[in-house]
Amino acid sequence: MLAILFKTLPFFAxxxxxxxxxxxRFFTEEATxxxxxxxxxxxxxxxxxxxxxxxxxxxxxxxxxxxxxxSGTVLVYLIAxxxxxxxGLDTPTTAVExxxxxxxxxxxxxxxxxxxxxxxxxxxxxxxxxATDLIxxxxxxxILITAGRDGRMSWSILxxxxxxxxxxxxxxxxxLGLTWSGLQIPIPTPMNDFLSILGGAATPGAxxxxxxxxxxxxxxxxxxxxxxxxxxxxxxxxAVAICALYLFEVEAxxxxxxxxxxxxxxxxxxxxxxxxxxxxxxxxSAAILVSTALSVVTLTAVIAWxx
Numbered sequence: 001m002l003a004i005l006f007k008t009l010p011f012f013a014x015x016x017x018x019x020x021x022x023x024x025r026f027f028t029e030e031a032t033x034x035x036x037x038x039x040x041x042x043x044x045x046x047x048x049x050x051x052x053x054x055x056x057x058x059x060x061x062x063x064x065x066x067x068x069x070x071s072g073t074v075l076v077y078l079i080a081x082x083x084x085x086x087x088g089l090d091t092p093t094t095a096v097e098x099x100x101x102x103x104x105x106x107x108x109x110x111x112x113x114x115x116x117x118x119x120x121x122x123x124x125x126x127x128x129x130x131a132t133d134l135i136x137x138x139x140x141x142x143i144l145i146t147a148g149r150d151g152r153m154s155w156s157i158l159x160x161x162x163x164x165x166x167x168x169x170x171x172x173x174x175x176l177g178l179t180w181s182g183l184q185i186p187i188p189t190p191m192n193d194f195l196s197i198l199g200g201a202a203t204p205g206a207x208x209x210x211x212x213x214x215x216x217x218x219x220x221x222x223x224x225x226x227x228x229x230x231x232x233x234x235x236x237x238x239a240v241a242i243c244a245l246y247l248f249e250v251e252a253x254x255x256x257x258x259x260x261x262x263x264x265x266x267x268x269x270x271x272x273x274x275x276x277x278x279x280x281x282x283x284x285s286a287a288i289l290v291s292t293a294l295s296v297v298t299l300t301a302v303i304a305w306x307x
Contacts, residue, residue: 004304011113011207012296018211032212039205044107045173047199051115051123052177053187060124060178068248069129069258070136072240073102077137080231092279095144096270097224100287101231103137104264106130107170108210112203114260117303118253125257127174133267134171141270145277210292213268217289225286228266232291233298237263256306263302265291 021027027035080101084094104110106129114122166172180187187195240262244255266288274281 004307005300007117008113008296008300008303011109014204014207015211015214015292018208019214020211021208022212022215027212027215029216032209032216035205036209036213039108039202039209041169043198043200043202043205044111045169046195047111047202048127048170048173049177049180050187050192050195050199051120052127052174053180054120055124055127055178056181057178060127062125062128062250062254064248065125065244065250065254065258066128066132068244068250068255069240069262070132071247072243072262073132073137073236075239075243076231076236077102079235080228083227091147092145092277093283095141096274096279096284097228099137099141099270099273100228100266100284102236103133103267103270104232104236104261105210105267105292106133106261106264108206108268110261110264112206114257116203118257121253122257125254126261129258129261130170131174134168138168138269138273141273145279210268214289214292217271217285221283221286222290224283225290228283228287229291229294232266232287233263233294237302259306260299260303263295263299265295265299 018027022029022032077098080098081094084097089097106126111123111126111130114126237259241255241259244250244258250258266284268288271281271284271288274284
C-alpha cells in the first residue's frame with residue numbers, strides 16, 4: 001500500500017498544486033477555464049488520437065469487459081436513482097445525482113494515471129470505459145433532464161445528443177485514431193513527434209486543471225456529497241469488480257483497469273452539465289470536491305489491490 005501511495009502521490013500533488021494556485025487566485029477562474037479548454041481540445045485529444053492510432057480495434061474491443069463495466073455501472077445508477085426518488089427528488093435532480101454516483105474522471109485523471117502506472121496496455125480498457133461513459137451515460141442524462149422538464153421525448157433531444165457526441169473532441173479523437181489504425185497508415189515521424197509533445201502536456205495540464213477547478217467548488221449539502229462520494233468511490237468499483245470477476249469473467253488485466261476507472265472521483269464535466277441545465281450545480285460541486293479529496297485514500301487502496 002505504501003509503495004503504491006508513493007506512485008500515486010505525485011498525481012495528487014499536482015492536483016494539490018492546482019488547488020493552491022486556484023485558491024490563492026494565482027490562477028483565476030478564467031485562467032483555469034482556458035487551461036481546461038487547452039487540455040480538453042488539444043493536449044488530451046492529441047494523446048488519445050496517438051494512442052488510438054497505434055491500436056487495432058480488434059485488439060481493443062472486449063465485449064465481456066464492456067458488459068461488465070456497463071452492468072456494474074447501471075446497478076449503482078439504479079441504486080442512486082432509487083434513493084433520489086425515495087427522497088422525493090424530481091427527475092432532473094435525480095438524474096444529476098445518479099450521474100455523480102457512477103461517472104468518474106476517466107479522461108483527465110484515469111487515462112493519464114493508469115497509462116503511466118501500468119503502461120500502454122492500460123489504454124485500450126480505459127478508452128472503452130471512456131467511450132461507454134460518453135456515449136451511454138452522457139446521452140442518458142440529457143434525455144432524462146430534458147424529458148423530465150418537457151414531460152415527453154422529442155426529436156430535438158436526439159439531435160442535441162448527436163450534436164454533442166459529434167462535437168466532443170475525445171470521441172472524435174478516438175474515432176479518427178482507430179480509423180487511422182484500421183487503414184494501417186503509418187504515422188509520419190514529424191506528426192508523431194508533434195502529437196507526442198502536445199499529448200505530453202495532457203497529464204500535468206489535466207491534473208493541475210482539476211485542482212484549480214476544485215478551488216472554486218463549494219461544500220454545501222455535505223451529507224449528500226458524502227452519499228454520492230460513497231457511491232462513486234466504494235459502491236461503483238465493488239459492483240464493477242463483482243460483474244467483471246464473477247459474472248462476465250473478464251481477463252485479469254482488463255478487469256483491473258475497469259475497476260480502477262470505477263474508483264475514480266466524480267467527473268468535472270457533470271458540473272458543467274448541471275450548470276448548463278440549472279440542475280443542482282452546488283450539489284455536484286460538493287460531490288466533486290469531497291470525492292476527489294477522499295480518493296487520495298480510496299483510489300490508492302484500489303490500485304494497490306489490483307496491482
